[in-house]
Amino acid sequence: MAATLKDVAERAGVSRSAVSRTFTDGASVSDKMRRKVEKAADELGYQPNFLARSLTTRRTKLIGLVSDNFTNPFFLHVFDLFTSELQKRGLRPLLVNISGQHDPVDTAQMLRQYSVDGVIVASSTVEKGFVDAFRKVRLPEVYTLSRHSCSPDVNIVGIDNEAAGAFAAEVLIGRGYKRIGFMGGPEIATSTMDRFVGFSRVMSRHPELEFTHSFAEAYSFDAGRDEMLRLLKDPPAEAYFGADDVISIGALSAMHSHGLKVPDDVGLMGLNDLEMAGWANINLTTIRQPVRQIVDSSVELIATALEESEEDHVPQARLFPAKLVERGTLRPPHTG
Amino acid sequence: MAATLKDVAERAGVSRSAVSRTFTDGASVSDKMRRKVEKAADELGYQPNFLARSLTTRRTKLIGLVSDNFTNPFFLHVFDLFTSELQKRGLRPLLVNISGQHDPVDTAQMLRQYSVDGVIVASSTVEKGFVDAFRKVRLPEVYTLSRHSCSPDVNIVGIDNEAAGAFAAEVLIGRGYKRIGFMGGPEIATSTMDRFVGFSRVMSRHPELEFTHSFAEAYSFDAGRDEMLRLLKDPPAEAYFGADDVISIGALSAMHSHGLKVPDDVGLMGLNDLEMAGWANINLTTIRQPVRQIVDSSVELIATALEESEEDHVPQARLFPAKLVERGTLRPPHTG
């Protein structure tokens, strides 16, 4: 069907190795030979087969991109950045969707069977079972947007969620709010829990302030809205930190339908800086993760891990600062 | 490193073919042999290498999943469905992001070099260059959510955008609106233009109605909002069809900030039924594409194309009906 190395060699009247060498950079071929081979290859439309090559080179340039987060629009952006960045380096993402009930061991074995060079896990809610299973196949791997503390001997890139939670509390306190609420995602999400820990730590240093907390059922608009509707049966806090934008936007909708003015009656801050947080009818003050840097750094980390031998590689955590994006749902800094 | 066929054969004291056969379904192996081999394989943690196997079987089970649509949240759902559905059939999506300036020929060659079994193009805005380049590598391919008319000799799955445009016009007319506006995405998007053609066709049958049209700069919230703000400098139409939800939601925000009540002052209808179209503070009446069926059908089509020889395969178009999702941005059907 498609032309092979052998076809090219025959047509050019040279050995197969010669052809192979013209298509391998750094190999020793004379100019004359190279021209002869390239001519034959062009005429036949020959392209080397990456998979056959991988058998001897032990490099497929395939990277498993594993996620279970296919509902939060934030992750479309994450996938966009990951795919472009990997492609720039000649790496190819094999996308693996582990939402639904997938067996961790099967998934890990599948990745090994496809000889992926490395694995990127992009999710903050990946189960422990996957972490263990992936580790067993001994592939270079990096966890992105994942929990900092859970696997100390593995590459992690993201923000420090505890620090981000603490920062959120400091911002709200800095605006002079006295009755402050934390509204998280589901309690099984490590991202939410880490943010909660940081948030609580700061609040506990201010016993003069009133601190309440609650958790939405899921990382979704509806869950955020429902939870806020529940909270609004009682007099609300003066300001809330919603541990994710999509939840905060749900909460905002609940506030509006209760006739509450934001930020005049109640303040609200999110986290993630979704594109729609900037929409004119939402205009959510939020904390931004530097996604581009996080992704770039993850890809760079996996790319260098591919070069090193397994023993040489020392896993690292790369934590980035999150920063406030001021919009219209918090009152301005307290002056005086 | 990892155990190979040869390792297992030696440990079990049998030939390599015997091992190969135990891991190939439908091959002839006695029970005794199978047990012996499986024991050895277990002890060594052996798993067959898919890529080596593909060399002789000529099947990688890799499917190129090509898209340039990484900003519309609608596509996160599309990717979710595609990956799960492919995985269910043991197929693996190699995700290719062709947004940005990618050379069509390079992309097509890359897919050939990775020996993908087939290609799914999931986008309504793919350039002609890609269609041509993909065709040249002679891989089974299906275009999903793509233009119906552009390539008659290629598999296409999606809705009939012209019909959907016509349907939209009929709905608005049926609600008794007399001054009707079409608001499209960018004029280079085939989806928008096809919808516009259908919409116009119906409107032209009603010369007694006033019909205006305009196009937003992009498929984005901001573009929709900007375009609507521009329109609102003059007295607006009674109702608009925004050819995509994200544009419509932008337009909705513009209407609100002009103090217009929807649907009392002006009606609005979108297309796609994004999750957020159902959010309480948006509540957009819209036209839904049956995404799940479209994706399932695409995967089924590519799966059967893989079985057939190239000559036997006859390309087909599978068009699904789109249907109205009634929410709160259109007045109820006109009675009397």
Add this chain to the structure above:
DNA sequence: ATCTTATTTGCAACCGGTTGCAAAGCACAT
């Protein structure tokens, strides 16, 4: 022209599997 050294080339083995074919093994009938 001759010797030394560096560069280019081809041979053949290998990467990790599959598969057509013929030999071997088996069950059963004669």
Add this chain to the structure above:
DNA sequence: ATGTGCTTTGCAACCGGTTGCAAATAAGAT
């Protein structure tokens, strides 16, 4: 014991490449 037909097994070639090594060629030094 012999023959028949069916299943199981191993041999060896192949899939499409790469690569260590030695032979062949080219380049440079004398």
